[in-house]
Amino acid sequence: xxxxxxxxxxxxxxxxxxxxxxxxxxxxxxxxxxxxxxxxxxxxxxxxxxxxxxxxxxxxxxxxxxxxxxxxxxxxxxxxxxxxxxxxxxxxxxxxxxxxxxxxxxxxxxxxxxxxxxxxxxxxxxxxxxxxxxxxxxxxxxxxxxxxxxxxxxxxxxxxxxxxxxxxxxxxxxxxxxxxxxxxxxxxxxxxxxxxxxxxxxxxxxxxxxxxxxxxxxxxxxxxxxxxxxxxxxxxxxxxxxxxxxxxxxxxxxxxxxxxxxxxxxxxxxxxxxxxxxxxxxxxxxxxxxxxxxxxxxxxxxxxxxxxxxxxxxxxxxxxxxxxxxxxxxxxxxxxxxxxxxxxxxxxxxxxxxxxxx
Amino acid sequence: xxxxxxxxxxxxxxxxxxxxxxxxxxxxxxxxxxxxxxxxxxxxxxxxxxxxxxxxxxxxxxxxxxxxxxxxxxxxxxxxxxxxxxxxxxxxxxxxxxxxxxxxxxxxxxxxxxxxxxxxxxxxxxxxxxxxxxxxxxxxxxxxxxxxxxxxxxxxxxxxxxxxxxxxxxxxxxxxxxxxxxxxxxxxxxxxxxxxxxxxxxxxxxxxxxxxxxxxxxxxxxxxxxxxxxxxxxxxxxxxxxxxxxxxxxxxxxxxxxxxxxxxxxxxxxxxxxxxxxxxxxxxxxxxxxxxxxxxxxxxxxxxxxxxxxxxxxxxxxxxxxxxxxxxxxxxxxxxxxxxxxxxxxxxxxxxxxxxxx
Ligand SMILES: CC(C)[C@H](C(=O)O)[C@@H](O)C(=O)O
Ligand SMILES: CC(C)[C@H](C(=O)O)[C@@H](O)C(=O)O
Numbered sequence: 001x002x003x004x005x006x007x008x009x010x011x012x013x014x015x016x017x018x019x020x021x022x023x024x025x026x027x028x029x030x031x032x033x034x035x036x037x038x039x040x041x042x043x044x045x046x047x048x049x050x051x052x053x054x055x056x057x058x059x060x061x062x063x064x065x066x067x068x069x070x071x072x073x074x075x076x077x078x079x080x081x082x083x084x085x086x087x088x089x090x091x092x093x094x095x096x097x098x099x100x101x102x103x104x105x106x107x108x109x110x111x112x113x114x115x116x117x118x119x120x121x122x123x124x125x126x127x128x129x130x131x132x133x134x135x136x137x138x139x140x141x142x143x144x145x146x147x148x149x150x151x152x153x154x155x156x157x158x159x160x161x162x163x164x165x166x167x168x169x170x171x172x173x174x175x176x177x178x179x180x181x182x183x184x185x186x187x188x189x190x191x192x193x194x195x196x197x198x199x200x201x202x203x204x205x206x207x208x209x210x211x212x213x214x215x216x217x218x219x220x221x222x223x224x225x226x227x228x229x230x231x232x233x234x235x236x237x238x239x240x241x242x243x244x245x246x247x248x249x250x251x252x253x254x255x256x257x258x259x260x261x262x263x264x265x266x267x268x269x270x271x272x273x274x275x276x277x278x279x280x281x282x283x284x285x286x287x288x289x290x291x292x293x294x295x296x297x298x299x300x301x302x303x304x305x306x307x308x309x310x311x312x313x314x315x316x317x318x319x320x321x322x323x324x325x326x327x328x329x330x331x332x333x334x335x336x337x338x339x340x341x342x343x344x345x346x347x348x349x350x351x352x353x354x355x356x357x358x
Numbered sequence: 359x360x361x362x363x364x365x366x367x368x369x370x371x372x373x374x375x376x377x378x379x380x381x382x383x384x385x386x387x388x389x390x391x392x393x394x395x396x397x398x399x400x401x402x403x404x405x406x407x408x409x410x411x412x413x414x415x416x417x418x419x420x421x422x423x424x425x426x427x428x429x430x431x432x433x434x435x436x437x438x439x440x441x442x443x444x445x446x447x448x449x450x451x452x453x454x455x456x457x458x459x460x461x462x463x464x465x466x467x468x469x470x471x472x473x474x475x476x477x478x479x480x481x482x483x484x485x486x487x488x489x490x491x492x493x494x495x496x497x498x499x500x501x502x503x504x505x506x507x508x509x510x511x512x513x514x515x516x517x518x519x520x521x522x523x524x525x526x527x528x529x530x531x532x533x534x535x536x537x538x539x540x541x542x543x544x545x546x547x548x549x550x551x552x553x554x555x556x557x558x559x560x561x562x563x564x565x566x567x568x569x570x571x572x573x574x575x576x577x578x579x580x581x582x583x584x585x586x587x588x589x590x591x592x593x594x595x596x597x598x599x600x601x602x603x604x605x606x607x608x609x610x611x612x613x614x615x616x617x618x619x620x621x622x623x624x625x626x627x628x629x630x631x632x633x634x635x636x637x638x639x640x641x642x643x644x645x646x647x648x649x650x651x652x653x654x655x656x657x658x659x660x661x662x663x664x665x666x667x668x669x670x671x672x673x674x675x676x677x678x679x680x681x682x683x684x685x686x687x688x689x690x691x692x693x694x695x696x697x698x699x700x701x702x703x704x705x706x707x708x709x710x711x712x713x714x715x716x
Contacts, residue, residue, distance in 0.1 A: 090553045120483045159560030160522045167514045195448045202517030229615040254586040
């Protein structure tokens, strides 16, 4: 039996409910494939602020570091939105990314045939869309120094952040982009704003310099404003996108929304070595928390991404992803993806249906 | 007779063709309403690089400064894309914005009922969409210092740009946002990334502080990643959006593409005093230049925006906008907005149809 130590970060809002379902699913797949999971639950986000006075307690980060992978649900909520910045749930998330060195964020935006009509875009535009956004996650304007709110000579305040990348930072995320494209449709689109920003010019130069090492990948470059347009206009032109932290934040969310069902989308955050963090794209949805209404499928698919990218167990990942398609084929839907003629299930019932399908 | 001095910047690609049509339209409306225009053509963008070795010659900027308004067509093309940054067409555009102090960029994204089906989004999602993006245009990461590509201690390169705003920069664009919302649906959404960026925190604080002065405007705040999602999900929730230079660049393009017909969209760039610059949202489309295929309507609508916002001639602006609807109602279409059963016209013929409608 292969033993894996998994840190669970249920977080806030609907987090604990969907995490509970994902853990059940992992237990079942473990029995089937002779994998054993040791789960350790830890506090993060609002839950950690309430219990410990800080969004990422030191012991949480330590547990994460010493485990094989981290499964995160969702953090944040209105309740903590007015706290000072260093006490905000989001600050915990940034600390986790930096603390684990998770420089590569993989965000798939894939339309499932069963859910095409959930999209706000026309069927012929989105049918078959399958985009992977590779977002840099520990650099750029999110972390650049100097940053802060400073007094100018005239006494007025000036807010400052620094958008910066070194060559080696660009190279390592660029390689993840090329390697990801190699495993997919072999098309990589690098997104920047090189017509205005020097940091983007360096980005473009380095990505271009890497290209000869990946002759099987077709590389293109696109400005971020145009990329935002093209995602709306004709998303099927994209296979793999590689981009910086801020542009990836914006474009991966736009791409996710093309599917119309962000309750279905997982993500993976990976470092050079050490544990990755796997989490749904959606938020903590405090308005429906505790009502057994949440869609657990993104969390379950995040567990599948953990098996695939974090634990190198592709068979287990395949099985879970297949089971998700099966429950959808049977007409099972949570409220967020409900449509006429389908069967409405709560969070737990959806989990049971999935285990059945496994 | 009221006399106006207009600097024309036809620029590159399809620029000269669509500009010629817009000038004809202005002449006709001038005759009708007893306005007289003195047109002065000047070089900018690739055309200026070829003729003068720089994208924004000093005399062009001087002419612009001494005129009542500037009508710009489009700049750029593959030909100049590989030049060093200070010689690129885009650098001329940034120089024009800075040189004229054009801190406020108004970008409407309005779906015309005649063209709803051009959108990649479903009819019920986009029908009636009417968004105005108010983008800050002379600050933020586009202009912040320090910027450049520097050597680090280890000898590798580091690309750096600075995203910065002072309180007064935020206040003056914030006021344009509120005032624009007052003239429209009285809803203002300020977009930032205040959960991560200090510069956005200051932005949000200042916009919030201005709100009591505009009690008739309903203010909301949204993170930029969420705004990108919401534009795709349900664009009708937006009336007026106010945001920073970079976020406005990305979101206004996404919003424009919701309409499916960016060949129809004008924009205005305004300063505290002095002439504004009016230009289409679309680019110079070098691939169809010189073939009489371009859609001149965005350029014509930019002339209308010039009359409305730059010359305070709302009646003339109304007439032109009405004439655009009339030609569309009659079934006239250029190639980019062509659909079954309509009449395909070239650039010049569309101009003639419009003058007819006037
Ligand atoms: C919560 C926030 C800090 C975070 C980000 O901006 O990275 C989120 O939007 C995301 O994309 O994971
Ligand atoms: C050409 C470029 C410099 C410009 C910008 O980024 O502002 C363009 O994208 C725009 O939106 O007007």
